[in-house]
Amino acid sequence: MxxxxxxxxxxxxxxxxxxxxxxxxxxxxxDTSSISLEPKVGTERWYTPVEVTRGKEVFGENCAGCHGQNAESTPSWKSVAANGQYPPPPLNGTAHAWHHPLDVLKMVIEQGGEPVGGVMPAWGDRLSDRQIIDVIASFQSYWPDDVYQSWLEREQSRRGSQ
Structure with a gap:
């Protein structure tokens, strides 16, 4: 006993x-500039499998309603909706998210889409920095290797010029 x-x-x-x-x-x-871009075991990308798992949970609870369960969005995301706005884009590497550096991806999640001309709501008051970084890891995990590599090269180049 x-x-x-x-x-x-x-x-x-x-x-x-x-x-x-x-x-x-x-x-x-x-600070996103402090995140190492060195490949991690299990993903061969900047993030760990644990970050992806946590991020997919947060993404499913907060982002999937608009961006799709697997970050695939809607088939008509390139067409203006009835409200005069474009629907949420996919985040799975098939749209423009991969063009954005890590700090911009984080900023858009925190502050919403308004600073970059979009309508996505801000999540900074509901998600911690850790959760936001995990969410980015989760949707980047869907990116094909060639898309991730293009993003990584841009990110490395940008950091090298700072």
Whole structure:
């Protein structure tokens, strides 16, 4: 019986520590220029498999309603909708998202589309920097290798000029 109580106490303490870490990460500010572009094991891209998994969860809860469950959007995303606006573009590498550097992708999610002429709502008051970076990792994970490589070259070039 004592073993059960000790095990329960240790597990509870571990869960508490994990929750404190998550709470600390929620307020963490992430400067995209500090994110290493070196390929990570399991993705061979700048992000880890864990970031993709977390990002797909956040994307599914917050972004999929407009951008599609797998970032595929709608078939008519290039046509103006009845409201006079273009529908949300796909983020799976088939539209223009890959042209944008990491800091612009983050900024558009935080501030919404208005600063770049769009209508996407701002998510910075609902998503932490960590969640936003994870969301970017999630939709970039759908990008074909050639699209990702083109984005990476642009990102590296841009960072080299700063």
């Amino acid at each position: 004592k073993f059960i109580w000790v095990t329960a106490a240790v597990m509870g303490l571990a869960a508490c520590t994990e929750n404190q870490g998550a709470a600390q990460n929620a307020g963490e500010t992430i």
